[in-house]
Amino acid sequence: xxxxEQNPLFLSMQEGKNxxxxxxxxxxxxxxYWYRQDPGKSLESLFVLLSNGAVKQExxxxxxxxxxxxxxxxxxxxxxxxxxxxxxxxxxxxxxDDKIIFGKGTRLHILx
Amino acid sequence: xxxxxxxxxxxxxxxxxxMTLQCAQxxxxxxxSWYRQDPGMGLRLIxxxxxxxxxxxxxxPNGYNVSRSTTEDFPLRLLSxxxxxxxxxxxxxxxxxxxxxxxxxxxxxxxxxxxxxx
Numbered sequence: 001x002x003x004x005e006q007n008p009l010f011l012s013m014q015e016g017k018n019x020x021x022x023x024x025x026x027x028x029x030x031x032x033y034w035y036r037q038d039p040g041k042s043l044e045s046l047f048v049l050l051s052n053g054a055v056k057q058e059x060x061x062x063x064x065x066x067x068x069x070x071x072x073x074x075x076x077x078x079x080x081x082x083x084x085x086x087x088x089x090x091x092x093x094x095x096x097d098d099k100i101i102f103g104k105g106t107r108l109h110i111l112x
Numbered sequence: 113x114x115x116x117x118x119x120x121x122x123x124x125x126x127x128x129x130x131m132t133l134q135c136a137q138x139x140x141x142x143x144x145s146w147y148r149q150d151p152g153m154g155l156r157l158i159x160x161x162x163x164x165x166x167x168x169x170x171x172x173p174n175g176y177n178v179s180r181s182t183t184e185d186f187p188l189r190l191l192s193x194x195x196x197x198x199x200x201x202x203x204x205x206x207x208x209x210x211x212x213x214x215x216x217x218x219x220x221x222x223x224x225x226x227x228x229x230x
Contacts, residue, residue, distance in 0.1 A: 009152075033218055035218075042222065043204075045219070045220070048218050090155075100219065101171070102147070103154055104154035105154050
């Protein structure tokens with residue numbers, strides 16, 4: 001059964017700093033997704049990573065995937081307050097199950 | 113396109129009552145899914161469907177039924193509501209690219225239904 005672990009679960013950081021959120025998963029997969037959720041809102045897609053070594057960047061966010069290590073990272077560069085949100089990674093279960101399993105989320109609070 | 117729509121937005125039930133959460137999408141997506149979100153638990157997959165007439169169980173299916181009679185609609189039924197089913201429910205859809213499994217696109221989420229069971 002696929003397990004998806006994110007860490008940290010909560011992160012408070014200063015504006016202008018860099019930090020990384022980690023997403024580990026327990027079984028083989030080469031498809032991973034990152035989402036953002038603002039309080040009281042739905043989920044918004046950030047990145048789709050479809051192969052080993054995939055790297056995607058959008059503004060101050062960069063996501064990467066290492067399928068051999070079963071690890072994805074979401075790196076935040078020079079954080080700004082608007083990036084405060086909860087970030088989720090989700091991993092697709094292979095072997096034709098078609099399930100997509102989420103981590104518990106990382107609640108990011110960026111202090112001005 | 114309206115995207116993924118969910119009704120109702122809020123619902124309060126008494127223990128033992130039944131109800132149906134509605135989900136519809138107008139993007140002709142084959143794949144649809146239901147998740148519940150509870151504090152500290154992330155999103156947990158309840159049921160999903162890879163196309164009309166096909167459904168399967170997710171991580172937490174007990175107490176819920178689904179059906180997929182059309183591509184557009186994927187209702188979630190609570191058979192006998194329990195306080196443990198108090199949660200926010202999200203429906204999502206995605207285009208499914210290959211029959212051998214695998215997605216090349218993200219899931220698109222609806223706005224959610226906040227359900228309270230007393």
